[in-house]
Amino acid sequence: MHKTMMAVIAETDQPLKLGEVPRPDCGPEEVLIEIQASGLNRADLVQRQGFYPPPAGASDIMGLECSGVIAEVGSAVREWQVGDRVCALLAGGGYAEYTAVHHGSLFAIPDGMSFEEAAALPEVMMTVWANIFDRCALRPGETLLVHGGTSGIGTMAIQMAKYFGAGKIIISAGSDEKCAAATALGADVAINYREADFVEVVQAEGGADVILDMVGADYVQRNITAAKIGGRICNIAYMSGHKVELNLMPLMRKRLILTGTTLRARPIEDKQRIRDAVLAGFWGGVKTGAIKPVIDTVYPYDQADAAQAHLSNGGHIGKILLSRAQS
Amino acid sequence: MHKTMMAVIAETDQPLKLGEVPRPDCGPEEVLIEIQASGLNRADLVQRQGFYPPPAGASDIMGLECSGVIAEVGSAVREWQVGDRVCALLAGGGYAEYTAVHHGSLFAIPDGMSFEEAAALPEVMMTVWANIFDRCALRPGETLLVHGGTSGIGTMAIQMAKYFGAGKIIISAGSDEKCAAATALGADVAINYREADFVEVVQAEGGADVILDMVGADYVQRNITAAKIGGRICNIAYMSGHKVELNLMPLMRKRLILTGTTLRARPIEDKQRIRDAVLAGFWGGVKTGAIKPVIDTVYPYDQADAAQAHLSNGGHIGKILLSRAQS
Numbered sequence: 001m002h003k004t005m006m007a008v009i010a011e012t013d014q015p016l017k018l019g020e021v022p023r024p025d026c027g028p029e030e031v032l033i034e035i036q037a038s039g040l041n042r043a044d045l046v047q048r049q050g051f052y053p054p055p056a057g058a059s060d061i062m063g064l065e066c067s068g069v070i071a072e073v074g075s076a077v078r079e080w081q082v083g084d085r086v087c088a089l090l091a092g093g094g095y096a097e098y099t100a101v102h103h104g105s106l107f108a109i110p111d112g113m114s115f116e117e118a119a120a121l122p123e124v125m126m127t128v129w130a131n132i133f134d135r136c137a138l139r140p141g142e143t144l145l146v147h148g149g150t151s152g153i154g155t156m157a158i159q160m161a162k163y164f165g166a167g168k169i170i171i172s173a174g175s176d177e178k179c180a181a182a183t184a185l186g187a188d189v190a191i192n193y194r195e196a197d198f199v200e201v202v203q204a205e206g207g208a209d210v211i212l213d214m215v216g217a218d219y220v221q222r223n224i225t226a227a228k229i230g231g232r233i234c235n236i237a238y239m240s241g242h243k244v245e246l247n248l249m250p251l252m253r254k255r256l257i258l259t260g261t262t263l264r265a266r267p268i269e270d271k272q273r274i275r276d277a278v279l280a281g282f283w284g285g286v287k288t289g290a291i292k293p294v295i296d297t298v299y300p301y302d303q304a305d306a307a308q309a310h311l312s313n314g315g316h317i318g319k320i321l322l323s324r325a326q327s
Numbered sequence: 328m329h330k331t332m333m334a335v336i337a338e339t340d341q342p343l344k345l346g347e348v349p350r351p352d353c354g355p356e357e358v359l360i361e362i363q364a365s366g367l368n369r370a371d372l373v374q375r376q377g378f379y380p381p382p383a384g385a386s387d388i389m390g391l392e393c394s395g396v397i398a399e400v401g402s403a404v405r406e407w408q409v410g411d412r413v414c415a416l417l418a419g420g421g422y423a424e425y426t427a428v429h430h431g432s433l434f435a436i437p438d439g440m441s442f443e444e445a446a447a448l449p450e451v452m453m454t455v456w457a458n459i460f461d462r463c464a465l466r467p468g469e470t471l472l473v474h475g476g477t478s479g480i481g482t483m484a485i486q487m488a489k490y491f492g493a494g495k496i497i498i499s500a501g502s503d504e505k506c507a508a509a510t511a512l513g514a515d516v517a518i519n520y521r522e523a524d525f526v527e528v529v530q531a532e533g534g535a536d537v538i539l540d541m542v543g544a545d546y547v548q549r550n551i552t553a554a555k556i557g558g559r560i561c562n563i564a565y566m567s568g569h570k571v572e573l574n575l576m577p578l579m580r581k582r583l584i585l586t587g588t589t590l591r592a593r594p595i596e597d598k599q600r601i602r603d604a605v606l607a608g609f610w611g612g613v614k615t616g617a618i619k620p621v622i623d624t625v626y627p628y629d630q631a632d633a634a635q636a637h638l639s640n641g642g643h644i645g646k647i648l649l650s651r652a653q654s
Contacts, residue, residue, distance in 0.1 A: 252587030255588040
């Protein structure tokens with residue numbers, strides 16, 4: 001008989017609730033993690049609405065990152081042992097008691113870091129690296145513009161760019177309080193988009209070499225205007241819309257790159273490459289505290305619904321988490 | 328008193344004509360070329376219409392490439408001598424008897440190659456390298472799609488991609504005759520876009536890793552559809568329009584790059600870098616004849632008007648040139 005576990009269950013038009021489901025098997029290349037905390041991501045909301053189905057073979061339980069303790073190690077896995085404290089990027093299955101994940105998506109939790117802090121790291125650090133540093137190849141001294149500067153991604157992008165040696169970090173956010181939080185994290189210029197036109201501010205700062213955007217819609221053209229010659233613009237979501245009318249002439253004239261990526265659908269090997277790059281370039285900063293997870297609120301698993309509503313409403317600064325320690 | 332020279336003069340709503348103008352001075356980093364032949368480019372037509380003004384400091388005479396003999400060498404130039412047979416990328420000034428150009432934009436004409444053949448090379452080879460190989464980083468074995476497969480750019484893109492080791496070269500063109508010419512040059516698949524939907528054909532071939540486009544308009548979305556995961560789409564013009572309605576979701580989902588470049592406005596150092604890369608990677612192929620300029624028609628300078636009309640009408644295969652040898 002299959003072992004079971006508790007997990008957050010999403011049923012159409014119903015509030016999220018805890019329920020009993022089969023515990024996942026641990027494949028030969030995987031480890032089974034007994035989860036202690038889970039990070040929320042905006043993709044969870046989209047998945048719940050039915051627009052972001054899990055990739056083939058992934059759990060249909062929500063949750064793209066977690067922390068916990070290894071409970072079982074696959075037969076082909078050499079680098080990890082039962083009892084190791086880890087956090088991991090997941091293709092799904094994070095809102096649960098156990099999850100199985102490929103060994104290449106794991107990070108060892110640094111000494112002294114809590115499970116909650118650790119659960120806030122994998123998705124944002126890997127997303128920031130894959131987009132700002134890999135796809136957009138930010139160079140030391142360049143200017144970075146990050147929209148949603150106090151989102152989970154935004155707060156991590158500021159810190160990783162600072163740690164890397166970006167020349168100038170500009171963010172946009174929706175309130176003076178958020179702008180102050182971003183500045184405290186290391187942003188050089190914080191634009192309250194309700195009060196200023198980000199294009200004008202960024203142009204007055206000399207333009208942006210790299211722009212990380214999750215807004216889409218009319219921001220796409222405005223990003224093109226705000227970019228320097230040779231600039232790279234990367235979308236990790238199109239929250240305000242993915243159908244846009246564009247004048248592409250400045251894309252060619254300024255030799256820009258317009259791109260976008262998602263993390264979840266990538267092959268395992270690609271995720272491992274990104275994990276390795278985060279470890280090599282930025283994990284040292286996590287260990288010393290130069291790069292810190294920014295946590296807004298931690299909810300118990302039986303309040304996943306409230307946690308998602310909080311994320312959806314958008315008043316948060318940093319990550320929203322689920323944690324057993326709160327139950 | 329300033330020396331003078333003959334040049335093709337463009338006046339508003341008048342046919343092109345030959346006229347006497349001041350001969351350009353040779354700057355310390357430049358050479359003065361006595362021109363023998365000049366390549367036509369579509370940008371010349373746009374410049375004549377007033378939409379593509381020369382960059383600051385460039386000649387207002389049309390013409391972005393030429394071949395000839397060095398008549399004067401700037402005081403800081405060591406690599407070139409009076410009497411050298413050269414071809415060159417120009418920021419303007421090619422439709423004339425003399426032009427001054429930075430030494431980093433020069434190529435030595437291989438033994439046995441005519442001035443006319445040589446005049447057909449600089450713009451297309453540097454454009455193909457800058458877009459397909461530099462910006463889009465075509466890798467050996469990948470599939471390349473080139474629209475306008477029998478244009479000057481197209482005929483060179485096919486040959487350079489073949490020489491490099493592209494896996495599959497797909498082109499689109501507007502007639503069976505053009506498709507046959509492209510196949511003869513090395514294209515693996517040639518699509519007559521008047522008879523087939525290029526998106527369907529390219530998808531049946533497994534999709535494109537790199538797409539070089541000069542059409543724009545509805546081709547932009549169709550290129551996005553035809554691209555493989557991780558594909559790169561580069562526009563060097565938007566002949567059918569640069570204002571487009573786009574669904575960007577597949578750009579993100581497939582992790583595509585949408586980009587574009589121009590050559591003329593780049594800094595001198597960047598042009599020199601591109602020239603050096605063409606020399607290092609492809610000039611050997613020019614010397615052996617593996618890469619050949621494809622020439623459609625050569626006109627005398629006093630028929631520049633007819634030459635441009637021919638280019639504008641679009642029936643050509645390969646380059647249209649002006650040459651003194653025809654006068």
